[in-house]
Amino acid sequence: MADRLYLRHSTDKQTDARQRHALAPLLAAGAPVYEDPATSTRQLSLDRAGFTRLLNEAAVGDTIRIADAARLFRSVADILALRPVLIRRGLHLRVESGLLSGIDLASDDPGTKMMVNVLAAALEFQRDMISENTREGVAAAEASGKTLGRPAALDPDQAAKVVEAFGEGTAVKALARQHQVDPKTIRRVLDAAGARELPEQLDVLPDLAAEQQQEPDPVITLDLPGLLADGDETVRTALASGRTIRRGQCHSLRITAPLELHRAALQQAAALAADAAGPAERKAHRVYAARLTAVGRP
Incomplete structure (x- = not known):
């Protein structure tokens, strides 16, 4: 025992x-x-x-x-x-x-x-009784205006400086290091002040879509299977400047052109992907589509 x-x-x-x-x-x-x-x-x-x-x-x-x-x-x-x-x-x-x-x-x-x-x-x-007394004490403290819980990590003056610095471009993590607090504390202060809210007038933000549309179409170099170039007069004429590369019993055209032109070439040769086309033609279309996909969605 x-x-x-x-x-x-x-x-x-x-x-x-x-x-x-x-x-x-x-x-x-x-x-x-x-x-x-x-x-x-x-x-x-x-x-x-x-x-x-x-x-x-x-x-x-x-x-x-x-x-x-x-x-x-x-x-x-x-x-x-x-x-x-x-x-x-x-x-x-x-x-x-x-x-x-x-x-x-x-x-x-x-x-x-x-x-x-x-x-x-x-x-x-x-x-x-202990629980009831605790609840009554909390209610009395709140009624008298006392702040319960842990004291704030930043006093009002520090919080105001954080909001001001954030508005001037200082990062959240930099502010956290400066005031020796967790980044979550900085975010709570900013959210309480509404400093991280999106502007009501969204037109003040940069028009990223317009900027992207103004970017020039990238120029890329791809090997175009000869079967695709031979199958359409328009494509053959557009790609006349391409360099012919012999590979076994077939050939490819190494074309340096804007991406949009490569997409047009693939679209013009869409018939080669149909069931009525031969195996070699379907393979040529599939290979070119894969190469084009690797650099940009057709």
Whole structure:
């Protein structure tokens, strides 16, 4: 039979120093410790990772020791679910401080059951009162104009400077480095000031489409299969300046021309892609289309 110690605190700002003080002799004796840090009592004890590990490792006759009852349960529903498990596994539960010290809360007798239920109801009432007082305090603080939560990373003067610098062209990441904050903080400040909104008159933005239309058609060099050039007089005339390249039993024309001219050549030879065309003609059309696709969609 071994002692197993269970520690729990509700938030990451709390510590288990008081619990360790109450369990100091057992800690000095080397009793194993199971913890559930930053865990609310609204999560039932049987659903907590640390306490579940304790149950899995405990043997019949072992004693679970806690500094006070609220570390393990704080509601009637919790203790009603917990006691049958402890009794079925043959485990004991003892509180090391307060009026309940020395009493096995897992004892299966009517008196202990009644006492534990009354204790759980009192602890649940205490927890609910703490929550209610907290809500009332928050409401009173908000009504008096106090700002709750974490303080702002940037004061109003700094926020104004951020907005001004952003308007002058300073990047978000540069502003974050300058003020030693996360870029998300800078974006929140800018969004709150409306500094990142799109202008209402979109015509003040550059007409990128018009600029793109004014760009000259690129000049590219492609090998045009001879079957395509020979199949149409218009194409053959337009590509007369191309250099003939012999390849085996066929030939190609290496053409340097605007992209639009290559597209026109492919369109003029569309008949060679039809089912009525021969295999060589269809292959020639397919090869040229693939070459043209590689440099720009036809």
